[in-house]
Amino acid sequence: MTGSDTELEAQIAEWRTYMLRRKAISGADVDELEDHLRERVGDLTESGLRPDEAFLIAVKRMGRMDELSREFAREHSDRLWKQLVLDPDRDAAADAERRRGLVVMLVCAALGVAAIKIPALFGYGFDESGEFYARNLGLLVLAPLAVYFAWRRRLNAAATGTVAALFVVGAVAVNAYPMDGDSQSIVLSAIHLPLALWFVVGVAYAGGEWRSGQKRMDFIRFTGEWFIYFVLIGLGGGVLTAFTVGVFGAIGVDAEVFISEWLMPCGAAAAVVVAAWLVEAKQSVIENMAPVLTRVFTPLFAVTLVAVLVAIGVTTNAIDVERDMLIMFDLLLAVVLGLVLYSISARDAAAKPGVFDWMQLALVVSALLIDILVLIAILGRITEWGFTPNKSAALGENLVLFVNLAWTAWLYIAIIRRRKRFALLENWQTGYMPVYAAWAGVVVLAFPPLFSFT
Amino acid sequence: MHIAKDLVAASATPLVLGILAEEESYGYAILKEISDRSGGRLEWTEGLLYPLLHRLERLGYVESSWRTPEGGRRRKYYAITEDGQRELAEQRKQWAAVTDALQDIWKATRTLGPLAPPVLEG
Numbered sequence: 227m228t229g230s231d232t233e234l235e236a237q238i239a240e241w242r243t244y245m246l247r248r249k250a251i252s253g254a255d256v257d258e259l260e261d262h263l264r265e266r267v268g269d270l271t272e273s274g275l276r277p278d279e280a281f282l283i284a285v286k287r288m289g290r291m292d293e294l295s296r297e298f299a300r301e302h303s304d305r306l307w308k309q310l311v312l313d314p315d316r317d318a319a320a321d322a323e324r325r326r327g328l329v330v331m332l333v334c335a336a337l338g339v340a341a342i343k344i345p346a347l348f349g350y351g352f353d354e355s356g357e358f359y360a361r362n363l364g365l366l367v368l369a370p371l372a373v374y375f376a377w378r379r380r381l382n383a384a385a386t387g388t389v390a391a392l393f394v395v396g397a398v399a400v401n402a403y404p405m406d407g408d409s410q411s412i413v414l415s416a417i418h419l420p421l422a423l424w425f426v427v428g429v430a431y432a433g434g435e436w437r438s439g440q441k442r443m444d445f446i447r448f449t450g451e452w453f454i455y456f457v458l459i460g461l462g463g464g465v466l467t468a469f470t471v472g473v474f475g476a477i478g479v480d481a482e483v484f485i486s487e488w489l490m491p492c493g494a495a496a497a498v499v500v501a502a503w504l505v506e507a508k509q510s511v512i513e514n515m516a517p518v519l520t521r522v523f524t525p526l527f528a529v530t531l532v533a534v535l536v537a538i539g540v541t542t543n544a545i546d547v548e549r550d551m552l553i554m555f556d557l558l559l560a561v562v563l564g565l566v567l568y569s570i571s572a573r574d575a576a577a578k579p580g581v582f583d584w585m586q587l588a589l590v591v592s593a594l595l596i597d598i599l600v601l602i603a604i605l606g607r608i609t610e611w612g613f614t615p616n617k618s619a620a621l622g623e624n625l626v627l628f629v630n631l632a633w634t635a636w637l638y639i640a641i642i643r644r645r646k647r648f649a650l651l652e653n654w655q656t657g658y659m660p661v662y663a664a665w666a667g668v669v670v671l672a673f674p675p676l677f678s679f680t
Numbered sequence: 681m682h683i684a685k686d687l688v689a690a691s692a693t694p695l696v697l698g699i700l701a702e703e704e705s706y707g708y709a710i711l712k713e714i715s716d717r718s719g720g721r722l723e724w725t726e727g728l729l730y731p732l733l734h735r736l737e738r739l740g741y742v743e744s745s746w747r748t749p750e751g752g753r754r755r756k757y758y759a760i761t762e763d764g765q766r767e768l769a770e771q772r773k774q775w776a777a778v779t780d781a782l783q784d785i786w787k788a789t790r791t792l793g794p795l796a797p798p799v800l801e802g
Contacts, residue, residue: 255730255734257756258730258756261707261755261756262707266708288725288727289726289727297728300731301735
């Protein structure tokens with residue numbers, strides 16, 4: 227009977243995970259219900275049923291989960307709003323940890339605000355010194371975030387040293403290189419330094435275990451969720467700003483300097499840390515949102531990309547490779563990768579391939595074709611006009627994305643034809659992450675001297 | 681026989697408190713007890729029992745503790761408190777009043793009741 231016993235254990239474990247997703251039912255309640263379930267399964271098997279039959283009947287008797295959870299919600303309505311502020315379980319240790327997280331978050335958010343305002347003491351006001359902030363903005367807002375994770379994860383000395391050293395290298399590179407304020411190099415640095423530093427933050431996020439594929443996947447999820455929270459906070463901040471301007475305008479006080487020098491930079495800097503804290507504190511709230519957004523936008527993006535390809539085919543217009551256009555195409559491809567990554571992270575690796583996977587494949591393949599067209603356009607420009615920092619960076623980025631998309635498409639075909647396991651795709655994506663970090667690092671560190679700081 | 685929802689809800693608290701007044705117990709056993717005592721006519725769902733137990737605990741009528749009996753699983757036991765005893769006594773009085781009144785009325789209306797149709801003469 228051990229075979230059916232392990233099967234029963236597996237079924238109960240699965241039932242538990244479903245129950246734990248219900249916000250109104252806390253972990254302790256699930257323990258209590260599990261005991262109940264086991265008791266009933268025991269009684270039913272004694273009366274002659276097989277364990278799997280007994281399990282089915284016991285679960286059926288317990289009533290539909292929705293109803294059960296509604297009854298729990300009625301009694302524990304507090305949990306429904308509390309989970310917006312705090313987690314439902316109230317273990318003392320978890321409480322202390324949460325309070326610590328809150329304190330660390332507040333300190334690091336304050337650090338972020340300080341980092342963004344201290345340069346003003348030395349004459350670098352937020353409004354006047356655009357060039358200084360172009361160089362350093364990523365550094366100033368991401369350093370407090372790295373501190374936050376190093377602190378939360380109790381990072382060991384070696385990892386802390388590595389993270390700090392990478393930040394210092396980035397800071398030295400952007401500030402010591404003699405780049406003109408209007409050179410291509412400085413714009414590239416302004417874009418790529420935050421990207422490179424984001425991966426450094428990832429090392430702190432992973433608690434130093436950046437080699438672990440699981441941790442990398444967590445960081446990918448974190449990135450998407452952080453972005454959602456940051457945008458939400460930004461929207462709220464926009465409303466606040468509009469009211470501030472309007473209300474003070476109504477009483478004849480000009481609030482614009484306050485807003486542009488204080489409210490917006492400080493708010494944004496603090497929001498970087500607050501969003502990170504929210505992701506961790508309210509994990510389950512967003513977990514429901516990102517997969518939904520992915521599901522909604524995957525078909526829409528697939529249709530859009532196919533439409534672009536059709537339009538290019540019909541008009542035979544080449545892709546314009548000006549800087550803004552290149553950035554837009556890179557962003558588009560990055561969004562496509564994001565959609566793929568998100569659906570991978572939310573997908574049940576054991577599920578059979580379905581319609582959605584075909585949609586994903588269509589998305590990846592059309593992104594791949596667009597990437598090839600962009601690459602052709604860039605190469606054409608480079609053979610005609612020679613290498614410039616912008617075109618080289620764009621070439622590199624598109625090649626990096628091309629390799630990823632091509633292999634992703636290949637793996638996806640194999641998965642849909644059931645030749646390969648889904649986990650391979652996940653491994654490929656997490657394994658590829660250092661390539662992005664390395665390329666961003668190369669653009670920041672090696673490009674300016676290579677192109678004599680133009 | 682189907683017992684109306686309102687009646688099940690109204691009798692739930694005294695039933696649970698009454699069972700716990702005899703001895704402390706846990707969810708599944710309480711459910712079985714209620715089914716046995718009513719001859720299977722009261723079939724409670726878990727969605728009724730556990731939220732009720734949690735509410736009684738919040739009100740201070742019962743207290744719970746997680747214990748592991750020897751060779752058994754960790755289990756949550758409920759025991760009645762002094763407040764619970766008082767509440768039970770109070771509910772008992774109220775139920776006695778209701779059932780007394782009902783009994784009285786049943787007796788008076790026995791001949792008119794649907795249980796005993798009038799004998800037709802002719």
